[in-house]
Amino acid sequence: MARLDGKVAIVTGAARGMGEATARLLVEQGASVVLADVLDEPGRKVAEELGDKALFVHLDVTDKTQWQAAVEASADFGTLNVLVNNAAILLHKTIVDTTEEDFMAVTRVNQLGVFLGMQSVFETMKAGGGGSIINISSIDGFQSKNSLLAYSASKWAVRGMTKTAALEMGKYNIRVNSVHPGGVYTDMHGKAFITREQADASYTHQALPRVGMPREVAAVTAFLAGDEASFSTGSEFMADGGWHAGSIFDTLPQL
Ligand SMILES: NC(=O)c1ccc[n+]([C@@H]2O[C@H](COP(=O)([O-])OP(=O)(O)OC[C@H]3O[C@@H](n4cnc5c(N)ncnc54)[C@H](O)[C@@H]3O)[C@@H](O)[C@H]2O)c1
Numbered sequence: 001m002a003r004l005d006g007k008v009a010i011v012t013g014a015a016r017g018m019g020e021a022t023a024r025l026l027v028e029q030g031a032s033v034v035l036a037d038v039l040d041e042p043g044r045k046v047a048e049e050l051g052d053k054a055l056f057v058h059l060d061v062t063d064k065t066q067w068q069a070a071v072e073a074s075a076d077f078g079t080l081n082v083l084v085n086n087a088a089i090l091l092h093k094t095i096v097d098t099t100e101e102d103f104m105a106v107t108r109v110n111q112l113g114v115f116l117g118m119q120s121v122f123e124t125m126k127a128g129g130g131g132s133i134i135n136i137s138s139i140d141g142f143q144s145k146n147s148l149l150a151y152s153a154s155k156w157a158v159r160g161m162t163k164t165a166a167l168e169m170g171k172y173n174i175r176v177n178s179v180h181p182g183g184v185y186t187d188m189h190g191k192a193f194i195t196r197e198q199a200d201a202s203y204t205h206q207a208l209p210r211v212g213m214p215r216e217v218a219a220v221t222a223f224l225a226g227d228e229a230s231f232s233t234g235s236e237f238m239a240d241g242g243w244h245a246g247s248i249f250d251t252l253p254q255l
Contacts, residue, residue, distance in 0.1 A: 002030030003226050007075040012061050012117065016041035017186035018136065021214030022084055025222050028052050032077035035085065036061075036070050040250075061087045061113030067120035079128035082148045083121045086136045088154070090188050092147040103150045111156030112159075118165050118176070121149055130173030131153045134224045135162050136217075137178045139240050143154030153235075159236065161218040166234030175233035177224050181242030184212040207242025 013019035014035035023033045027050045029068050035050075036045040036059035044182055047056035055077075059070045074080040098158045114135050115147035120155055140148055141155035150164050166176040183198050185191055189211070199211040217239040223229055224237065248254060 002028075003228070004082075004222065006078075006224060007031035007082050008034075008080050009082035009084060009225060010080065010096055010117075010121070011037055011084040012036045012059060012113070013085060014056075015046060017087065017188060018181065018184060018214040019084070019086040019240035020046050022218040022221050023047075023054065023087060025215060025218040026082070026084075026225060026247050027051075027232060029226075031082065031220055031225065034070060034074045034077070035124070051217045057116035061085075061117060064110045064116050064120070067116050068226040071120055072122055074124075080121060080124045081128055083117055083125075083131070083133045083188060084136070084221055084225070085133065085158075086116045087113055088151075088188075089152050093149070094147055095149050098149055106150035106154055107157075110151065111157045117225055118161070121171075122169065122174070125169075125174050126172040131175070131224050132171075132229065133165065133174065133176040134177070134221050135159075135178045136221075136238075137180050139164075139180055139182050139238075139243050141180055142236075145199050158244065162236075163213065163234050170233055175224075175229065177229075177232060177235050177237060179217065179220050179224070179237045182206070182238075182239060182243040184214055184217055186214055205247040206240075207245045207248070208212055209248070210241065212239065212241055 007162040009031050011023045014023040015037035023035045032053045035047045035056045036049045044056045047054040057070045059066045135158050137158040138155040140152040141159040143151035220239045
């Protein structure tokens, strides 16, 4: 029996990057997956490649009506019991250059989208006897970097909302956790413009001195989706190459 047999999942932002890797891994491990994204063409292509255990729905995570349609679509596979809130957008602007429109655009997708997702799946998961919600935050949900005001605020919010939802939904056997990737080689990370080796060069100070790959984060999400994680909720799971351990200084003795 595969680890995720019987699981029915929605993965947002599944047309590419970490969402795509997550959808692929969940299907490999036995789950049926609704791939949701605003990028219809690539999203449909991934779902087609995955076969009978996958379908694509157009979902803008900021739209409550579209969320309802996505949850309804998942019923084709059985009772929904996994949600991966992965979709997000990135913005690099200083505090001075960030407009109200910029701030709200990031907040709507990265924060409102996660809230609407959790709210939209609750009744279905409750009726089905439980489930697992995995919210993709970031290392920037613990700290930040210059130019990440709106993005970092949204990722701290995801971490906070995860706690509230875990506390409210736990009695219905719905677990809610956040995953915190470090730098991962995707379009959001500039994959179209820099090679993997160039990306690695940004992480020489990190315990694992390289950029991460989408599947390495998907593996943590897949663990949380499954019943092996049955006593984990309201928690933060790192997949950051050791970013949080601290920094390696070339000027100090090392192995
Ligand atoms: N790549 C990194 O270095 C990194 C680091 C930490 C956290 N993260 C987080 O990991 C998650 C995945 O990021 P990624 O690197 O794969 O990004 P990506 O840009 O490659 O993919 C994001 C996906 O989300 C979709 N999306 C954007 N707005 C949407 C909306 N309104 N509704 C539905 N879908 C929408 C995009 O179309 C895209 O397919 C995000 O939550 C991101 O913040 C990424």
